[in-house]
Amino acid sequence: MARKSSTTAKVVVTLAAWTVGLLIFFPILWTILMSFHTEGDAIKQPWDMLTSPWTLESYAEVQTRSNYALHFYNSVVISLGSTVLALIIGIPSAWAMAFVPGPKTKDLLMWMLSTKMMPAVGVLIPMYLGFRNLHLLDSLTGLVAVMTLISLPIVIWMLYTYFKEIPGEILEAARMDGANLRSEIIYVLTPMALPGIASTMLLNVILAWNETFWTLQLTTHNAAPLTQFIASYSSPEGLFYAKLSAASTMAIAPILIMGWFSQKQLVRGLTFGAVK
Amino acid sequence: MNITLRALLGATVALTLAGMAHAETTEITVATVNNGDMIRMQGLMDDFYSKHPDIHVNWVTLEENVLRQKVTTDIATKGGQFDVLTIGTYEVPIWGKQGWLVSLDDMPADYMKDDLLPAIAGGLTVDGHLYASPFYGESSMVMYRTDLMEKAGLKMPDAPTWADIRKAADAMTDKANEIYGVCLRGKAGWGENMAFLTAMSNSFGAKWFDADWKPQFDTKPWADTLGFYLDLMNADGPPGASNNGFNENLALFQQGHCGMWIDATVAASFVTGKDSTVADKVGFALAPDNGLGKRSNWLWAWSLAIPAGSAKIEAAKTFVDWATNPDYAALVASKEGWANVPPGTRTSLYANPEYQKVPFAKMTLDSINSADPTHPTVDAVPYVGVQFVAIPEFSSIATQTGQQFSAALAGTTTAADALKAAQDITTTEMTKAGYIK
Amino acid sequence: MATQQSRIAARFMVAPSVGLLFVWMIVPLVTTIYFSFLIYNQLHPERQGWAGFDNYYYFLTDRSFLIAIWNSVVLVMGVLIITVIGGVLLALLMNLPFWGQGVVRVLVIAPFFVMPTVSALVWKNMFMNPVNGMFAHIAKGLGLQPYDFLGHAPMASIIGIVAWEWLPFATLILLTALQSLDSEQQEAAEMDGASWFSRFIYLTVPHLTRAITVVILIQTIFLLSIYAEIAVTTNGGPGTASTTITYLVALRSLYDNDVGGASAGGIIAVILANIVAIFVMRMIGKNLDA
DSSP, X not given: OXXXXXXXXXXXXXXXHHHHHHHHHXXXXXXXXXXXXXXXXXXXXXXXXXXXOOOSHHHHHHHHHSOHHHHHHHHHHHHHHHHHHXXXXXXXXXXXXXXXXXXXXXXXXXXXXXXXXXXXXXGHHHHHHHHHHTTOTTOHHHHHHHHHHHHHHHHHHHHHHHHXXXXXXXXXXXXXXXXXXXXXXXXXXXXXXHHHHHXXXXXXXXXXXTOOSHHHHSOSSSSOOHHHHHHTTOOSSSOOHHHHHHHHHHHHHHHHHHHHHHHHTTTXXXXXXXXX | OHHHHHHHHHHHHHHHHHHHTOOOOEEEEEEEEOXXXXXXXXXXXXXXXXXXXXXXXXXXXXXXXXXXXXXXHHHHTTOOOOSEEEEOTTHHHHHHHHTOBOOOTTOOGGGOGGGBOHHHHHHTEETTEEOOEEEEEEEEEEEEEHHHHHHTTOOOOSSOBHHHHHHHHHHHOBGGGTBEEEEOOOSSSTTTHHHHHHHHHHHTTOOSXXXXXXXXXXXXXXXHHHHHHHHHHHHHOOTTGGGOOHHHHHHHHHTTOEEEEEEETTHHHHHTSTTOTTGGGEEEEXXXXXXXXXXXXXXXXXXXXXXXXOSOHHHHHHHHHHHHSHHHHHHHHHHHOGGGSOOSSBHXXXXXXXXXXXXXXXXXXXXXXXXXXXXXSSSOOSOOOSSSOOSTTHHHHHHHHHHHHHHHHHTSSOHHHHHHHHHHHHHHHHHHTTSOO | OOOHHHHHHHHHHHXXXXXXXXXXXHHHHXXXXXXXXXXOBTTOXXXXXXXXXXXXXXXXXXXXXXXXXXXXXXXXXXXXXXXXXXXXXXXXXXHSOOTTHHHXXXXXXXXXXXXXHHHHHHIIIXXXXXXXXXXXXXXXXXXXXXXXXXXXXXXHHHHHHHHHHHHHHHHHHHHHHHHTSOHHHHHHHHHTTOOHHHHIIIIIHHHHHHHHHHHHXXXXXXXXXXXXXXXXXXXXXXXXXXXXXHHXXXXXXXXXXXXXXXXXXXXXXXXXXXXXXXXXXXHHGGGGTO
């Protein structure tokens, strides 16, 4: 990308980027706005809704009705725990496949991805029975285990992609300087792959955070994460959009913060000029 | 970064272990749907705990379909995750027959079993045993805009016929001003459009199956039902009706777009409540009929049942008793007024002069009483259920036929094709399931 | 670069993930295959026995089967096209310097944060509803007739919703890939007089092919198993216009409680997904090593 950018270009780009960003964000913005109104006002036409009284009533109701803190804690443990575990197992695997590829590497990658092809509804009963027998129903351990296994293929794939970008020469140089494998990975590879690891982590935490099948099927109250918190606001008979919006906003807020910090990692680029 | 990773992992494991280690008292897990009365009950738990401090209740609140499926999985695999279930008049006959539920014949005296409304109790009894305790009962009725009827110069009879409804809808429709004479369910689903259409078909003399379990979609009564429904909706219904369920129609009515709405009696409290822009302009009438002896209203009760595999049956029974005996109604009334007492379960409630003052109480009671799940149709049938057929296969069959009828409403298939498809689907499924020899 | 020692080390490093995933795959797979040959319905425990290939037969001859395959493919293709093209463009935009870069990046990634059920509900009721929705409102403001999106164009509407949800995923991966674009090479080309466009075609796009391939492969896997959005908006209707293979399996499993049938459906879905994956790999697989 050109170093010098004229101010006009920057203004144009800023306008374009903000327009696109706001358009994409608009439905979420609307959800957040709805959460600050009563049920009756939330469904009104745009201008009517914005001018009707703003209230925290939906949030109050959500707070009294459900245990946000417990669900939040469960979500954090499940999402963060499974992603971190998947990274720990996945980084070495991705390293191996990226830098020491064998003839079977691509097949191995495809096979890993294929473990995600079975529709979850199809294996619900075998899984439920298995969990029942292992006394893992409604437990954080069981859920972290399942989510780690679900995330592992994606984590490995994404890390593999980013590792392939890193020229092998840098790692070789480190090795010739006397670094062993372990420190090669920890001290040379990881810092350079930081943007990749950051975005892998963010995306997988989100995937785990929003996973609605296993988190609803394998838990009841102890290990229920925010997905159940939100799902409990879907009412069969009775409007719930304002409350659902409030619950959703409360569920997204932590991720928005995490997203903010992760995307900061994307500002730093890798300067491969260093190779020379 | 690596140190942070390690610390994070360590903290995660420690927290997980700590979370798992907390001890349990007599805890019962109650699975429930997210409806207003249940929410209210959760808010009144102080009363329960003051009477039974040794029992703690864990609530699992989910959307109806997810709940049903989760509970079924758990019961069928003997997972033991739940002690009290909120299930409906569809599941109780099926599960009771399977022996999956604990019979509630031996409830304490203050439970007053004979006080239960006969229609509701009938839907929850199998072979003479009561398998669930009704907590909330509903039927369906007509809600209409009194101002629009007046403007059209019409009066709604208390017990209208379908012809009356058509006339009123035609008169009230003003599409240019986004007023639609009638809003009805159209979204595909066994509990969505098919619940409504099945109940409607009863009033046209139709039935799902004959005595040999052969589907009846190829008969005139069903053709009449679907034909009338489509005509009415095409002339006087809102656009996008093929995706409208209860909540979508509720939104439309509350915003003033519907002249009439035929749906669950619980809607009455919403359309006259604070979120409605037409709250003071609503009248009620019984669900329409065609003079054949059955009206088109349905019958549903959310009830509390105890799975046979629960390890805490006594505690569960105590809870079920508290939540559904007549004292609970008095409790709700004292805290939130009579209008908020869960409707449709007990005769004593409707005999109570205080409750009789609630605007739509009588209409709800009349509607419930005029629906008989054990004899839902004009002709005799081998099944029970007013707006459903209490066989396990029904939810899947009716979802698929519901898709066909919703397509007919959207205009992507003709009524004749939809009926033929419904007939094919149902015949295939019933043969596969072994009902049709 | 790959010495004998590092090859052995590599095998050790891959072993844990391979081992875990193998168990994770094999146990459910074997049980599902086993169940698919049984008569096993949770609501009819009295019916037991061997079903042979009956479950498969019923699934394959279901009147909605062929439409479901078509809809599944349409859904995947539709979303892929929108997210890959849109993702590349957005990633390029997000990579340029402008004021408030951080905030806009979060705005663009935000749709991925929302639970799919909630997204679908908001889109269905707040935007696409022909009476109350915002699109209808805008149409009426312009003097046009509101369009019944979910009634008359169900698959297109669902593709739109799902593409909105997944665009951030593609954008983020592609943006990350752009970070490793060699800026020196770009500058050298620019100084040699190459236009922005040819720099894009000859430097940027080749660099992104691997990332695009990964996006396509991962998204395909997820898109094949989309369920919540369909159930919330159209429930597979009108008719079978938005029924996909996953929805059919869900019908068997969640409504019918027919474990045998759902298992057979699951196996068939896996076979179909594998066919799709092989097809996709054949088309773009070589880009993985580029």
